[in-house]
Each structure stands twice: as structure tokens, then as C-alpha cells.
Amino acid sequence: MQKIGILGGGQLGRMLLQAAANYPVETYVLENDEQAPAAHLCHHFTKGDIKDYDAVYNFGRRLDALTIEIENVNVDALEALEKEGITVIPRPAVLRTIRNKALQKNYYTTHQIPTSEYILTHNIQELSEQTHFFPAVHKIAEGGYDGRGVQIIETEKDLSKGFDTLSVLEKMVNVEKEIALMIAISQTGEIAIYPPVQMVFDKALNLLDFQLCPAELPERTYWKAEAIALATVKNFNSPGIFAVELFVTPDGDVLVNETAPRVHNSGHHTIEAHYSSQFDMVWRILLNYPLGSTEAIMPSVMLNILGSEGHSGPACYEGLNEMLKIENAFFHLYGKKQTKPGRKMGHVTVISQERADLLYKANKIKHGLSVITKADGRSG
Amino acid sequence: MQKIGILGGGQLGRMLLQAAANYPVETYVLENDEQAPAAHLCHHFTKGDIKDYDAVYNFGRRLDALTIEIENVNVDALEALEKEGITVIPRPAVLRTIRNKALQKNYYTTHQIPTSEYILTHNIQELSEQTHFFPAVHKIAEGGYDGRGVQIIETEKDLSKGFDTLSVLEKMVNVEKEIALMIAISQTGEIAIYPPVQMVFDKALNLLDFQLCPAELPERTYWKAEAIALATVKNFNSPGIFAVELFVTPDGDVLVNETAPRVHNSGHHTIEAHYSSQFDMVWRILLNYPLGSTEAIMPSVMLNILGSEGHSGPACYEGLNEMLKIENAFFHLYGKKQTKPGRKMGHVTVISQERADLLYKANKIKHGLSVITKADGRSG
Structure with a gap:
């Protein structure tokens, strides 16, 4: 073995x-x-x-x-x-490019991959000189993760929120839709593309609210997104699984936001909703098996289960028993003993042929399940 | 936790x-x-x-x-x-009854659950006195598993194949169809029933050839099977998951063959083909969550991957790369380093709306994948 x-x-x-x-x-x-x-x-x-x-x-x-x-x-x-x-897998060179947001942005422009306008800043002083660029998003070049290391700079008043180290200042894009595409590339260069997902974000936490698959897109935008995502990952010259996050503008333009060269939050729904999940796909790549099928078994919605505000300590899943009665929902709790506000504690995928059913169940779970701590410290 | x-x-x-x-x-x-x-x-x-x-x-x-x-x-x-x-879970008393085939048979008759006629034999001598009962199946009361401890006694010539210890001699049933039903019972007595599966056996090994879900049954037989399986497990007065194996005769009679008070080979397809798998269901029972949905996402076929005849040693999966290209097949290889003839090395579930597609793919995999040993001892 x-x-x-x-x-x-x-x-x-x-x-x-x-x-x-x-x-x-x-x-x-x-x-x-x-x-x-x-x-x-x-x-x-x-x-x-x-x-x-x-x-x-x-x-x-x-x-x-x-x-x-x-x-x-x-x-x-x-x-x-x-x-x-x-x-x-992925090749180390890819990691070097991607984990530094400045190098990542440079990669997109080098390969003529559409992305939002940006400049680099090395400290708050430099940031303060770019007011003509506002409103913008300030992203720390290295070490950001899951909503950390990202700040919205609307006006000069927000300057203090910026990062006093190498960062990317991206011009705010008028985003109509945020989508993501997962792409798998085998060691022999075989390629498989999952259908795009459409994301709805919780603006406050900059964390995913929920995610629909497939994304609702005009055909033209669909093909454009696929072509851009494909160009993004092919130029890495590396096997692996990649998540390409894209912005769709009201004009139908498609811009790459970020790429992750690994299994990703935006692929969790593939566990139940697709023939080969993103996780299955990684083993197929690593073990030199043929790639699996990215086709959907059913449309799906995925939502993260996050630690509730004001709760830090041993995790308790309030409402879980009620939510587990939902017949077409698949729960994944990550077994983290401690919760804290916004921490990813699990996710749920709902599959259904009916879009209305997907949205109804996602909302039900979003409001019916919360990760809290009990006063007596017991975990549920 | x-x-x-x-x-x-x-x-x-x-x-x-x-x-x-x-x-x-x-x-x-x-x-x-x-x-x-x-x-x-x-x-x-x-x-x-x-x-x-x-x-x-x-x-x-x-x-x-x-x-x-x-x-x-x-x-x-x-x-x-x-x-x-x-x-x-299950309650120890259930295990005591079920693991001894003599007690298990007695349980069925005590609770008026239809099962094949039988007598007990304590040695070969007693077996030899029951020729009027042949053709019959001789099953060792304790310790049999996966086709071991079961012999078909057609005539007196087969007496030497019998067991020289407490065994059940069952009158051969004219079986038209062999089916199985999985039933889950929660700690609060909630019950969930999976749709019946239909089995095709490899007579030589007494091992499953492949298994279809749902079973093709006349409605009357379907309800009879469900009622009998339900009576079988309810009388145990125990939470748990149960697999009830049933014979359907040409007359439409339904007889209980055997019951297992645990996850079972006949429920493997539920991993991908049903909303809550038999394995998921066990955790729901153990953790006192509500039971999951037993409904099928899609019809399925499941087949075991067995060690090939004549091969004992480090396992190698010949044909695996080709088989992994089948888009709607889910492979489960159990990671056993050593293979031997008939050993369960894995299973595959195929899901499809088309019955013809299920059978075609099951046959393709049955003939295209074999577990062998390589002369050089390398494992694949």
C-alpha cells in the first residue's frame, strides 16, 4: 500500500x-x-x-x-x-504563488486571467496614499484564512483597519454573484470540472452563509467562468484539486477572486451531491487512479455550522435533534470540543430536485441549529 | 462527547x-x-x-x-x-439468541414467525438418522460466518460434510427469491424500515453475487415481508439495526432465514443509495438522535469484491484502474493487506435510475475486477 x-x-x-x-x-x-x-x-x-x-x-x-x-x-x-x-500534490511552486496574495495577484495578471484591479501596500502609510482607490478590500499577503486578514476600506476613516505589512489593496468590484468552480487535475494531466456553485455571504463575518449548486448563470457566463477557471489552474502546471472563486459583475464580466490548490469549503456539497466528491477525487489523484465523475446526483445547498457569537468554550449543538429529522439533510460535525464565535464547527448539505426545498431547508437549519456553550460546561 | x-x-x-x-x-x-x-x-x-x-x-x-x-x-x-x-446495543440477550442458530430458530417458532422446518442434531450420528428430512441445509449452531459452517446435505452421500456438534438441520426450501430487510429501532422505540433488497448468490461459495435495491416483488409479498421482518425484530425488545434475511417461495410464502442484529452486508448500498446509511443510522441510535431517512436516493446494485480462487498473499486489485472509470460506481476497498480465496476485500455500489444500467455495470465490475497476488509479492 x-x-x-x-x-x-x-x-x-x-x-x-x-x-x-x-x-x-x-x-x-x-x-x-x-x-x-x-x-x-x-x-x-x-x-x-x-x-x-x-x-x-x-x-x-x-x-x-x-x-x-x-x-x-x-x-x-x-x-x-x-x-x-x-x-x-499540489506542486510546491503552486503553494508559493497562492499562499502569498501579492504573488497570486501577479500570477493572474501574468497569465492574462481577469481579476480585480489592485496595488500592493507595505504599510499603513502606503495605504493612506491610495485614497483614490477606495472603496477597496485590503488583504494581508500572507497568513490570512477564513475571513481573517481581510478588511474593507470604504473611506479614509477605515485606514486604521488596514494591515501594516505587505498587503494587496483590491479595488471594490460591483459583484452581482459570487461563484466557485472546483477543478481536478490528475498526475497524467486528465481534467475534471465540477459544476459551479453560487455563494451567499454573511457580510458581517465574511463567512459563507450558504451555497447553491448548480449556480444560476446565463449560459454565456457559465462558459466564460469555466474557461477562466480552467486557464487559472492549467497555468499552474500541477496536478491537484483547485477551488477557483470568481466574481460575476452586473455586466456579465467574470473575475478571479482567489484560488485554493486544495479541497475547499466550496466543495463540501460534493460528498453527497456528486458521484465523486472533492475528497474522493484527491485520493484518485494521489493514487494515480482515473478521475471520478464530477456530475451532480442532485442539486444541493451547503451551509456551514459556525460557533455562535458570545459563546466560547465546550461546544453544545442546540437544536441538533430537531434538525436531524430533516430527511434530505446530511450533517457533518467536525468533532471540535471547543467552540468560539464564527469557528467552523461543521457543515450541512441538503440535496433535492426542488430549489425551493433546498432554500427552505437551508434557512430552517440556519435558524434552528446553533453552536453554544452550556453554563454548566457540558458538551452535547 | x-x-x-x-x-x-x-x-x-x-x-x-x-x-x-x-x-x-x-x-x-x-x-x-x-x-x-x-x-x-x-x-x-x-x-x-x-x-x-x-x-x-x-x-x-x-x-x-x-x-x-x-x-x-x-x-x-x-x-x-x-x-x-x-x-x-443490541441488548446482550438478543446476541445470545441470534448467535446460536438453534436458539434463533426456536425464537422464530416461539413468536410464530414463519421459518423453514428444522430439527436439531448434536452429532453426525443424529444427522444420519434424519434422511427423511433431506435435502436439507446443515448449519452449525455457533461460530459460523460468511458461508462457513453451512453445508448442503442433498442425500446420505453428503453425511460426512455435516457437523459433529450442535447444529440446525433445515428442510430445503424451494426459494424463488432471497431478499433482506434492514430495520432500525431507536432507544425510544422509533422504527425505520429500509426498502427490501433482492439477492443473487454464488452457489459455489454461498456468498453474495450481487444485490439489487429495491427488490422486485408483488405488492402483497412486499407487505408480507415487511410485516414478518418487523415482527422478527420487535420481539427482541432491543434498539439497534437489524438485517432480516427472508426466503420468498414460488407460492408467495415468506420465511425468515436468518437475522443479524447489526450492520450487515445487505445494507452496504445504503451508504450512497439512501439518505441515511445503515452506518449513519447506528450512530443516530447510539447517540440518541432521531432516526434518519431510509428512503432511496436512487435504485442500486451492490456487489462484494472477493479474493480470487488460487490467490493467497499480498492483495493486488487487477482491473481496478479500468473499473474506477465507471461514473456511477462507488468503490469501497477495505484495506486488507492479505487476500485469500473468497475473502471479502471490498464492495462496490452502483446507483442508477435504469435497472439495465445497474445490471450491466455490476456484471462489468464482477468480470473486470479481481483480487489476486502478484508473483513478485507487490501489492497494488
């Missing part, structure tokens, strides 16, 4: 390992937190810092192949491992 | 643990083989003999609830744990 490692042990790792159990493969995880959602689901757990050169190098050298569940890993070590003949 | 243990670490445990990762639960496995399919997927693995009183008792006493993936466990220890207030 092939020995395959994952850097990171969060919920993405957890779902990767659930899918791994369908194949003959020996799994390894490198992760600092022994209580992380994926820690117990692998054959071999190594406690260690995925950002540390030695930890990643020593973890990887005994493996046949390596992948990631988060970009923020030691890329130097991955490059050294790749040179020694270990399969690293 | 609740601490829940499984006795046994085979493929059923493996799939139980894949499903467990959707819920907040701390998982424990007791199993003698550290390389077993489920061994690496739990939070806490305990090496020990599930048939040993102390091993089971000491494993269970620190848990909130316990379940099984095989009947052949130490029931005395489970009874002791139950008395101490630990939730054991």
Missing part, C-alpha cells in the same frame, strides 16, 4: 481521511494539535508544526506522496522532498 | 467509523488484530479478544455505550456491563 501524508489535521483532513478509507492506502498526518478533527483517523499521526522545515521534511521523506489541507505550510521542505522524488 | 465502543475491527467497523466522523463522538475499538480494517480509524484502539470476558468487560466499563460489528463476542461481559448501566 502507498504511504500518503497530509499536512494539517483540521476538518478538511478529517473528510479526506473519511474518503481514504475507501481505498487501500496507508495514511499519515502531520499536525500540532493531537485533538484536531483529523488526528485520530489516520494510520500514523505525527505531532509537529507544518510550518517548520525539519518537521515537514522528516515527516515527508518516508512517504510516497504528500498533500495539504491548508496552504500555510513549509514550502521549502516540500520543494526539497519533491527534488528527492516524493510526489507532492 | 460520548465515549462509544465497537467490539470488532473488520470492514463493518471501518464503515461505522467513517460514518462516526460526521458526529461529535469519541470512538473506541476492541480488536485482536492491530492491522484490522477499522483499527486506525478510532480515537482509542484496544488490542484484545472480543470473546474474552475480561477484555470485553474492561474495555466497556469506561464507555457510555457499546455496539458490535460481529455476534461472536463475550455476551456475559456485555450483560455485566448492561447491569452496571452502560448502554449496550
Whole structure:
């Protein structure tokens, strides 16, 4: 059996390992937190810092192949491992480009991939000189994740919210729709594209509210989005699974927002709603199997289950029993013992032929389930 | 989080643990083989003999609830744990009845549940006195599993194949169809019934060839089967998931063949083809959640992947790459390093609205995939 490692042990790792159990493969995880959602689901757990050169190098050298569940890993070590003949998916060079938002933006412009206008700022002083660019979005170049490291700068009054380090200042785009496309590329260059999903965001938290699949798009926009996403990932020259987030403007323009070279929140619905899930697909790529089918079994809606405001401590899922009665909903709770406001504690996918049913159930779950802490500290 | 243990670490445990990762639960496995399919997927693995009183008792006493993936466990220890207030599902008394085929047969007759005629034999001598009962099926009362411990006794010539210990001699039934029904019962007595499946057996190995869902039955037979299966499991007075195997005769009679008080081979298709899988359902029962929906997302066919004749050693999946191209097929390989003839190495479920497509794909996989050993000992 092939020995395959994952850097990171969060919920993405957890779902990767659930899918791994369908194949003959020996799994390894490198992760600092022994209580992380994926820690117990692998054959071999190594406690260690995925950002540390030695930890990643020593973890990887005994493996046949390596992948990631988060970009923020030691890329130097991955490059050294790749040179020694270990399969690293995605290729380390891709990680280097993507995990730095300044390099990522530069990649889009270099390859003539439409993206929002931007400039780089190195400190608040530089930011303050770009008032002509406002309203804009300020994104820290490295280390942002899940809504952290992103600030909206409407006017000069917001300058203090900006980042005093290398950041990308993106001109605010008039967004009609936010969509995402997942694309899988095998080691032999085979390509499979999932149908686009359409996202509705909770503006306050900059976190996903819920997500519909397939996205409702005019055919012309659909093809444009697919072509742009394809150009985005093909130019990386790397196997892997990629999530391309796109903005659709009122004029029908399509702009790349961000790309993730890994399994992604916008692909969670594929577990139940598609023949081959994004997690299944990764193992097919790593194990050199043919790619799976990206076709939908049914339309779907996905929503994240987030820690409620004002609650930090042992997690309790209020309303869960009632919500579990919904017949066409699939619950995924990540087993995190501690909740905090906005923390991703799980997700739910609803599948149905009826769009109205999807939206009704998503709203029901959104309002019927909350992750809180109990005064007595008991977790549910 | 609740601490829940499984006795046994085979493929059923493996799939139980894949499903467990959707819920907040701390998982424990007791199993003698550290390389077993489920061994690496739990939070806490305990090496020990599930048939040993102390091993089971000491494993269970620190848990909130316990379940099984095989009947052949130490029931005395489970009874002791139950008395101490630990939730054991199914109830130990059910295991005591079911794991002994003589007691199981007696259970059916006591509760007026239709089953084939039978007598008990204690040795070959007694068997030889029952020639008027032939052709018959001789089943060892305890310890049989997966086709082992079952012999067909057509005539006196087959006497030597019989068992020289307590066994059930069942009069051969004229079987038109073999079907199975899975039923879930929650701790509060809620009941959910999966649609019946129809089985086609490989006579030589007494192993499943493939299995269709839903079974093709006249409505009258369908309701009769459901009523009989329901009576069978309700009289156990135990929560749990149950597989009731039934014979349908040419006259439309329905007879209970055997019952398993656990997740079962005949429910594997529910992973992809039904809203709540048999594995998901077990966690809902154990965690006191409402039962899931047993409804089918799509019709399905399931087939086991067995070790090929003449091959014992490191497993290699010949034809797997080609088979993985089938778009609507879901592969489950159990990660067993060693194959041997007839060993269950995995299963495949195909879902489709078209019955012809289901049968075509099942046959394609049956003939296109084989588990062999390579002369050079490499595993694929």
C-alpha cells in the first residue's frame, strides 16, 4: 500500500481521511494539535508544526506522496522532498504563488486571467496614499484564512483597519454573484470540472452563509467562468484539486477572486451531491487512479455550522435533534470540543430536485441549529 | 462527547467509523488484530479478544455505550456491563439468541414467525438418522460466518460434510427469491424500515453475487415481508439495526432465514443509495438522535469484491484502474493487506435510475475486477 501524508489535521483532513478509507492506502498526518478533527483517523499521526522545515521534511521523506489541507505550510521542505522524488500534490511552486496574495495577484495578471484591479501596500502609510482607490478590500499577503486578514476600506476613516505589512489593496468590484468552480487535475494531466456553485455571504463575518449548486448563470457566463477557471489552474502546471472563486459583475464580466490548490469549503456539497466528491477525487489523484465523475446526483445547498457569537468554550449543538429529522439533510460535525464565535464547527448539505426545498431547508437549519456553550460546561 | 465502543475491527467497523466522523463522538475499538480494517480509524484502539470476558468487560466499563460489528463476542461481559448501566446495543440477550442458530430458530417458532422446518442434531450420528428430512441445509449452531459452517446435505452421500456438534438441520426450501430487510429501532422505540433488497448468490461459495435495491416483488409479498421482518425484530425488545434475511417461495410464502442484529452486508448500498446509511443510522441510535431517512436516493446494485480462487498473499486489485472509470460506481476497498480465496476485500455500489444500467455495470465490475497476488509479492 502507498504511504500518503497530509499536512494539517483540521476538518478538511478529517473528510479526506473519511474518503481514504475507501481505498487501500496507508495514511499519515502531520499536525500540532493531537485533538484536531483529523488526528485520530489516520494510520500514523505525527505531532509537529507544518510550518517548520525539519518537521515537514522528516515527516515527508518516508512517504510516497504528500498533500495539504491548508496552504500555510513549509514550502521549502516540500520543494526539497519533491527534488528527492516524493510526489507532492499540489506542486510546491503552486503553494508559493497562492499562499502569498501579492504573488497570486501577479500570477493572474501574468497569465492574462481577469481579476480585480489592485496595488500592493507595505504599510499603513502606503495605504493612506491610495485614497483614490477606495472603496477597496485590503488583504494581508500572507497568513490570512477564513475571513481573517481581510478588511474593507470604504473611506479614509477605515485606514486604521488596514494591515501594516505587505498587503494587496483590491479595488471594490460591483459583484452581482459570487461563484466557485472546483477543478481536478490528475498526475497524467486528465481534467475534471465540477459544476459551479453560487455563494451567499454573511457580510458581517465574511463567512459563507450558504451555497447553491448548480449556480444560476446565463449560459454565456457559465462558459466564460469555466474557461477562466480552467486557464487559472492549467497555468499552474500541477496536478491537484483547485477551488477557483470568481466574481460575476452586473455586466456579465467574470473575475478571479482567489484560488485554493486544495479541497475547499466550496466543495463540501460534493460528498453527497456528486458521484465523486472533492475528497474522493484527491485520493484518485494521489493514487494515480482515473478521475471520478464530477456530475451532480442532485442539486444541493451547503451551509456551514459556525460557533455562535458570545459563546466560547465546550461546544453544545442546540437544536441538533430537531434538525436531524430533516430527511434530505446530511450533517457533518467536525468533532471540535471547543467552540468560539464564527469557528467552523461543521457543515450541512441538503440535496433535492426542488430549489425551493433546498432554500427552505437551508434557512430552517440556519435558524434552528446553533453552536453554544452550556453554563454548566457540558458538551452535547 | 460520548465515549462509544465497537467490539470488532473488520470492514463493518471501518464503515461505522467513517460514518462516526460526521458526529461529535469519541470512538473506541476492541480488536485482536492491530492491522484490522477499522483499527486506525478510532480515537482509542484496544488490542484484545472480543470473546474474552475480561477484555470485553474492561474495555466497556469506561464507555457510555457499546455496539458490535460481529455476534461472536463475550455476551456475559456485555450483560455485566448492561447491569452496571452502560448502554449496550443490541441488548446482550438478543446476541445470545441470534448467535446460536438453534436458539434463533426456536425464537422464530416461539413468536410464530414463519421459518423453514428444522430439527436439531448434536452429532453426525443424529444427522444420519434424519434422511427423511433431506435435502436439507446443515448449519452449525455457533461460530459460523460468511458461508462457513453451512453445508448442503442433498442425500446420505453428503453425511460426512455435516457437523459433529450442535447444529440446525433445515428442510430445503424451494426459494424463488432471497431478499433482506434492514430495520432500525431507536432507544425510544422509533422504527425505520429500509426498502427490501433482492439477492443473487454464488452457489459455489454461498456468498453474495450481487444485490439489487429495491427488490422486485408483488405488492402483497412486499407487505408480507415487511410485516414478518418487523415482527422478527420487535420481539427482541432491543434498539439497534437489524438485517432480516427472508426466503420468498414460488407460492408467495415468506420465511425468515436468518437475522443479524447489526450492520450487515445487505445494507452496504445504503451508504450512497439512501439518505441515511445503515452506518449513519447506528450512530443516530447510539447517540440518541432521531432516526434518519431510509428512503432511496436512487435504485442500486451492490456487489462484494472477493479474493480470487488460487490467490493467497499480498492483495493486488487487477482491473481496478479500468473499473474506477465507471461514473456511477462507488468503490469501497477495505484495506486488507492479505487476500485469500473468497475473502471479502471490498464492495462496490452502483446507483442508477435504469435497472439495465445497474445490471450491466455490476456484471462489468464482477468480470473486470479481481483480487489476486502478484508473483513478485507487490501489492497494488
